[in-house]
Amino acid sequence: MRLTRLDIQNLRCLADVEFRPVPGLNLVTGGNGAGKTSLMEAVHLLGYGRSFRGRVRDGLIRSGQPALSVYAEWQDGQGRARRAGLRHTGGDWEARLDGAPAPSLTELCAELAVVSFEPGSHELIAGGSEHRRRFLDWALFHVEPEFLPVWRRYARALKQRNALLKRGPSPGALDPWDQELASAGEQLSSLRADYLARLEPVLAGTAGEFLPELGRAGLQFLPGWRRAEHPLADALLLARERDLVQGYTSVGPHRADWRVDYLGLPGREALSRGQEKLTALACVLAQARSFAADRGEWPLVCLDDLASELDQAHLRQALGSVLASGAQVLLTATEAPAILTGELLPAATFHVERGQLRTG
Numbered sequence: 001m002r003l004t005r006l007d008i009q010n011l012r013c014l015a016d017v018e019f020r021p022v023p024g025l026n027l028v029t030g031g032n033g034a035g036k037t038s039l040m041e042a043v044h045l046l047g048y049g050r051s052f053r054g055r056v057r058d059g060l061i062r063s064g065q066p067a068l069s070v071y072a073e074w075q076d077g078q079g080r081a082r083r084a085g086l087r088h089t090g091g092d093w094e095a096r097l098d099g100a101p102a103p104s105l106t107e108l109c110a111e112l113a114v115v116s117f118e119p120g121s122h123e124l125i126a127g128g129s130e131h132r133r134r135f136l137d138w139a140l141f142h143v144e145p146e147f148l149p150v151w152r153r154y155a156r157a158l159k160q161r162n163a164l165l166k167r168g169p170s171p172g173a174l175d176p177w178d179q180e181l182a183s184a185g186e187q188l189s190s191l192r193a194d195y196l197a198r199l200e201p202v203l204a205g206t207a208g209e210f211l212p213e214l215g216r217a218g219l220q221f222l223p224g225w226r227r228a229e230h231p232l233a234d235a236l237l238l239a240r241e242r243d244l245v246q247g248y249t250s251v252g253p254h255r256a257d258w259r260v261d262y263l264g265l266p267g268r269e270a271l272s273r274g275q276e277k278l279t280a281l282a283c284v285l286a287q288a289r290s291f292a293a294d295r296g297e298w299p300l301v302c303l304d305d306l307a308s309e310l311d312q313a314h315l316r317q318a319l320g321s322v323l324a325s326g327a328q329v330l331l332t333a334t335e336a337p338a339i340l341t342g343e344l345l346p347a348a349t350f351h352v353e354r355g356q357l358r359t360g
């Protein structure tokens with residue numbers, strides 16, 4: 001997809017910004033606190049319904065304003081002109097897609113495929129499992145039509161089962177929800193396992209470009225219960241006594257996780273912080289590449305402050321491989337990185353200062 005227009009009102013320090021990105025590399029420079037990340041957050045908000053720095057109600061709306069709004073126009077993989085707008089008060093939202101009200105944020109997010117890498121992204125490797133589940137489910141949401149209905153069934157059954165566990169029901173009352181949870185959960189896990197199996201060779205390629213010294217990267221899926229030993233229905237039954245005591249469901253795909261292992265790293269030897277970042281970037285770019293293989297178009301690639309995260313050689317490698325694929329990239333930096341020459345020359349440069357954006 002190619003973003004052609006982004007209008008932002010009242011998002012953090014951005015009072016009223018009109019951004020017109022072009023195909024290829026768009027460089028956005030600006031000093032600390034100027035508003036570069038806020039611009040990335042606006043794109044991310046349309047693609048995910050949330051910012052990578054937290055929820056809308058946690059300070060995304062400009063101080064003193066009742067709501068933020070973001071409007072985007074883009075061209076999809078078939079060359080069709082698309083548009084979407086979102087207005088958010090922190091509590092309520094209003095979304096429009098191609099001129100009509102969108103029934104839910106999910107419909108809007110399904111249309112705009114965005115992958116982001118920002119300073120917090122190394123949490124994908126070093127942080128809690130919720131980051132890795134979100135990563136997994138983003139891809140499935142975009143490439144697997146079966147995913148959303150199954151995920152919704154699972155989430156509903158889990159909510160009901162947890163509510164019953166908290167009330168301390170007679171164990172028989174759990175049976176129908178266990179059945180539903182097991183049925184949706186098995187499907188969800190199969191989709192996740194299949195996706196990771198498809199992603200693995202792509203990741204081995206991207207990680208091999210960035211960290212060849214660590215040997216081939218592999219992905220290990222941790223489904224959230226001992227899936228190789230018994231079905232989820234049995235795991236739920238086995239955990240029932242404990243779940244009744246604890247008041248929540250302790251096994252299942254809501255506890256799923258995955259990890260990256262390198263053949264050249266013996267045992268559980270830890271990655272350095274830089275290696276964690278490069279591994280996280282390799283995962284994000286592998287996901288974008290795999291999306292392109294499935295959908296025939298690249299997602300929009302947002303790279304916030306990448307130059308402060310990577311050394312020059314890795315920066316060149318990362319940008320080179322993404323741009324060679326024809327992806328549209330939004331890159332922010334406090335100053336233009338010296339390596340942006342030749343085939344890495346930005347197609348357009350923008351500058352943000354105190355929430356104002358100018359071209360060139």
Ligand SMILES: Nc1ncnc2c1ncn2[C@@H]1O[C@H](COP(=O)(O)OP(=O)(O)OP(=O)(O)O)[C@@H](O)[C@H]1O
Binds near residue numbers: 011030031037060062
């Ligand atoms: N709700 C808000 N209302 C108004 N201004 C805000 C709000 N939240 C944050 N800001 C301001 O917006 C700016 C945020 O800028 P942003 O994080 O986009 O900067 P940046 O250019 O990415 O900076 P850095 O290089 O330091 O990461 C800061 O100056 C901050 O004080």
